[in-house]
Amino acid sequence: MDVRPFFLLSQSYIAGLQSRIRTGIQHWESRWGTQIPNTLQIRSPQSLPSNDRQGVWQTWYGQAGLSVLVKSEDVERFCDQVLFADRRQTSLSDRHLESGLAPLVVSQAAADFVQQLLSAVREQPYAAQHHEQPTALPTEIFRAGADVLLISWADTQGKPLNLLVTGLPTPAIRSLGRPNQSWRQAIGKQHLQVKVELGQVELTVGQIETLRLGDVVKLDQSLDAPLLVRDDQDTPIFHCHPGTQHGHRAISLIKLKV
Known part of the structure; x- marks a missing residue:
């Protein structure tokens, strides 16, 4: 019988992943001299509104089956907003903006952002390649128990960046004894x-x-x-x-x- 894997999204898994992602993003912020709003959320993909599932999605592929699905240009838009929005609003002179290098800087920052995210999920340094071919979201991403997470931020204008991370490594399950150990054997020494x-x-x-010492109290x-x-x-x-x-x-x- 073919039994499909079931990914359990526990609170402890989410808490550990949030901590690793924040650490990775802090490295990204230090490298690019900016700060991302503290709006990180990790949820089941079923919580993604149906209207946000529409449109063109692109894929960042990594090793061991891990990949990120994101709407076309959303990572670049998010990084551009974080890196340059304040400079544009205040009309400050910036060599990247003046020289037309902003798109190149944003592209490199976006690639670094995704790689930091995948490294946090995989708990090891990670390289990702951007696949330009647009695609529609497969329906199996939204089935219960799929090995997929919805990781999202809101930028400085409140616009969300939604990333669907697929091919997640299954959390290790701690064995409590022999597989055929009976319930009575498992609790017998408690x-x-x-x-x-x-x-x-x-x-x-x-x-x-x-009452004094030596008094007798009649019980019921x-x-x-x-x-x-x-x-x-x-x-x-x-x-x-x-x-x-x-x-x-x-x-x-x-x-x-x-």
């Missing part, structure tokens, strides 16, 4: 504290204040009635009778508490 309830009594505050439990055994969550689990065994106090379980 400890559970139990306590025996002798009985209960209700006293007034005045009665408690008059008769001598021949079974006692209650509770677990560490105070849940009743057994009825029992008290006794002794080998010089120690002991109990004899008589029935389950249901």
Whole structure:
């Protein structure tokens, strides 16, 4: 039987990935002398609105099946906004803008941005190649359990940059024992504290204040009635009778508490 892999998007995985991406983007910001708005989001691709799924998408391919799908020119637009928007608004003289080098700078910054992102996902240095051929998004990207993440930012004008990272490495699963180990074997050595309830009594505050050593307090439990055994969550689990065994106090379980 052919069973397709199922990618589980856990909160711990997202938290670890966010930390690695932020570290990689900090390297990118230091290299390009700018700062990206702190608007990073990592979500399931199903959360991408249907209208944002339309249009022309292009692919950045990497090693081991990992790749990034992004709308045509969106990474370049995002990097251009982050790098040059303030300079354009303030009409500051800039050698890149004056010499017409801005498109080349933006193209290199975009490639570096994607490679930093893929390196964070793969947890190792990564190289990516831009595939210019436009494509439509395949429908299997949006099925439950697909090995795809939606990673997005908003630029300084609030316009989103959406990147679909596909071919994610499956998180390692920690083995809890032999595959055929039974449930009873797996929990058999776990400890559970139990306590025996002798009985209960209700006293007034005045009665408690008059208690002295040697006073006898009558409980609501008769001598021949079974006692209650509770677990560490105070849940009743057994009825029992008290006794002794080998010089120690002991109990004899008589029935389950249901």
